Amino acid sequence: MLRLIKALLVRISRFLKYSGKDIVARRYFVLSVFDGTLAAFGIVVGANFVRGTSPATIVAAGIGAAVAMLISGVTGTFMTETAESKKRLKEIEEAMLADMDESIVAEAGSYGAMIAALINGLASFTAATTVLLPYIISLFYPEIAGIALYAAFAIALAMLFTLGTILAKVSRQNILAMSIKMLLVGLLAITLILLLQFFTG
Amino acid sequence: MPDKQDVKLAKIVLDILKPHTPPLVDFAKEIANVDGLLRVDATIVEVDTETESVKLTVEGNDINLEKLLETIKRMGAAIHSIDQVVAERPLRHR
Helix, strand or coil: CHHHHHHHHHHHHHHHHHHCCHHHHHHHHHHHHHHHHHHHHHHHHHHHCCCCCCHHHHHHHHHHHHHHHHHHHHHHHHHHHHHHHHHHHHHHHHHHCCCCCCCHHHHHHHHHHHHHHHHHHHHHHHHHHHHHHHHHHHHHCHHHHHHHHHHHHHHHHHHHHHHHHHHHHHHCCCHHHHHHHHHHHHHHHHHHHHHHHHHHC | CCCHHHCEEEEEEEEEEEECCCCHHHHHHHHHCCCCEEEEEEEEEEECCCEEEEEEEEEECCCCHHHHHHHHHHCCCEEEEEEEEEEECCHHHC
């Protein structure tokens, strides 16, 4: 089983590398986790301003947004990346003066687009549902509903911090500085939501 | 006298044109998986914007030429020419 998973991962990384979508997929992953985290946390913070909002409502709204991000991420990225792959293949075919439809280059282009699309969609979906996790758990254990907001807040900030760490490692920058920058962006988003709620009553 | 089937291909030198991906290391490794191959030597001769010309030397004890050409094409390369072939008769026929 472990060998099968390893072989699958090798295949996936080869498709991404050959199609040139390894960097694209990494970028999509970071952007989508960021989007998913902030979108879900925005829903959580916003919903908490309305008195009497139940965890079930927050979970329903959050999961709805997460599914919408999943669908939009997968389909939008798949169509865009497939078009890019086809364009790239045509350029190579013109240089090679040969039809390459049966080659690994064409295969990697198609699968690479599919993998990048799945990464984009699933990253935002997973990030959003992770932030919603305390509310999902509170559906089964209502006693933790009181701390769900703080738990969601902690999870969201921890995810942003981790994302900063990943970005710093990729760009070989200072890990702490980059992670704090990401945290500040998250806090800025939350402040804007709070201000908006304050002014709109 | 041995018939043609008994003669084994021991070395083939090809002039091929390939895109930059898959990279040369992956390309050579994949070629090395072809039946009967013992050694693959891939040397870049010329690099262009989208392509690179490669001198591919393969050695083995019974090279499966059909599979070799098929693998090269599958890896996205085009064969320009077969520049050298070494064929051997089995020892019992010498």
